Amino acid sequence: MPSLTKKLTEYGFESNDDYEFQVRCLLETPTSGIRALNIEGDGERRKTAFANALARALDFPQILYHDFTDAHPPLPDVILPPSQDELGREEPPIEPFDRIVSEACAQSEGDPTVLILDQLQAADFREHIRLHRLIKDGFWEVRGGSYFANPNRLLIVLISEEPLYHALRQESFRLWIGRQSERQLVYHPADFGLGPDAQPVFDALTQLFESLGAAPTRREFTRLLDDLRLHVRTLEHLRLSLYGRLEVIEREALSDPRLRPAQNRILEAAQGWLVTEHIELSGDRSDPDPNQEQS
Structure with a gap:
């Protein structure tokens, strides 16, 4: 079985850190309500990448996603006509957030389901309270109707750039995703x-x-080594390769004069390595036949 780290990499999240322990705590510890994962950190959209990669790495057949900052959420698969009351007044359409939470509850009755709620800091505070009730009580109310979730098949992932509502944090397992690996x-x-x-x-x-x-x-690191072997020949080449290959390196930092000696050492070492590699490759070639006539 491939490790969780390897599976996360396959699904678009690359890190040196191992999240096996946190995921076991989240999924294997008994709970009375719906399991919720609160992803915190300074990784910005790396948190989103982790949530989506984790859902796929854990083989959840149903993955639903909602971004509270999305001004144009995708349309539902089925668009229902507006309903009217006995006086002929039309009810407004169901909000995308209500629709996707209701769908997640319904899907969990049949299949393991992940509901990823991103950028929660943009949601009305009352939605935090409603989410807390969902996690505690296992159902979601929309216009007087209730949608019940299977707590054994639903996982809710909460991502916010600001602290969550206190009660909601208490019901969630927190996991930190930084802008780069801690390890x-x-x-x-x-x-x-x-x-x-x-x-x-x-x-x-x-x-x-x-x-x-x-x-x-x-x-x-592998891609950087390939650049050093095939392309990097000057200090500018090295800086461009470092910036191009390493996600966490800031462009301005590479121009810091204090780092120039360290960068020159890399160039000198790489040149020596290439010379040695060239000599070894040349030495592997068989000597020409001395009896063969030269043209």
Whole structure:
């Protein structure tokens, strides 16, 4: 079975951090209501990427998403005609938020369902209270009608740029998603099928990452190595490659004069590595037949 970290990467969320423990606490601890995950952090839309990747990594067949800042939410699959009361007055259409929560409750009766509610800071505070009641009591009310959820099949993911309503936070399991991985991995040439001649490059890169406070993922590091081998020949090349490959690096930081010595060490190490690699490749070629006549 692939690890959760690997499955998250496959579905678009890449990190050095391992979330297995938090997910076990969320899904395997007994609860009396609907399970809710409160994703906090400074990762901005990385939180959204994590929520969607987690839902797919856990193989939920039904994944519903609502963004409170979306001015043009998608239309429902079926558009019902406006209803009228006994006096002929038309009722306004059901709000997208009510519609998707009701759908999530209905879907959970048959299939495991994830409801992702994004940018909750833009929602009216009364909606926070209604969500708390849903998590506690297991049903959602819309215009006098009740939609019941199966607490064993519904997971609600709450994402907000501001603190949630206190009672709602108390009913949720909090998980932090930062703008970059908290876990700093130390890479070695052997991890990438390389020989010890590449070690100076790894050492120089590690020093730069420590200065920048960056924690590149394995895939980012792999792509950076490929750039160093194939394209990077100048200091400007190096800066463009670092900015292009590493999500967390700020462009302005790469121009800091204090980092220039560390960047030059990477260039020097990479050039030495390429020379060694070229010599080794040349040495692998078989010598020409001395008896063969030259044309």
